[in-house]
Amino acid sequence: MAAAILSRFDQDARRLVATFNGTRPSRPTTIRPNNPATLDEARSLVASFVAYYNDKRLHSATGYIAPADKLAGREKIIWDERDRKLEAARDLRRQRRNPLLEATS
Numbered sequence: 001m002a003a004a005i006l007s008r009f010d011q012d013a014r015r016l017v018a019t020f021n022g023t024r025p026s027r028p029t030t031i032r033p034n035n036p037a038t039l040d041e042a043r044s045l046v047a048s049f050v051a052y053y054n055d056k057r058l059h060s061a062t063g064y065i066a067p068a069d070k071l072a073g074r075e076k077i078i079w080d081e082r083d084r085k086l087e088a089a090r091d092l093r094r095q096r097r098n099p100l101l102e103a104t105s
Helices: 002-021 039-055 067-071 075-104
Strands: none
Touching: 039 067, 067 075
């Protein structure tokens, strides 16, 4: 118990000395790193977020397809490509497992 009290005291003392000597690390000036300083910066940040949200982000409500792809009618092509990749992965797993099954038989 006494060791815990001394260690807490030592931490506070170190912080006090570091603050007095100016060796304490400085804290960030803003809470949010992308905090816009001007209206133009704010508009740019909002525009980049909207572009990401509509063009790149996969939405669960649309079957994990970006809204831009859904609106462009690429939904079927994307699903066919996903199905092809999944089937290729299944075939690869079967090939890897097959020698192991024959060795144990």
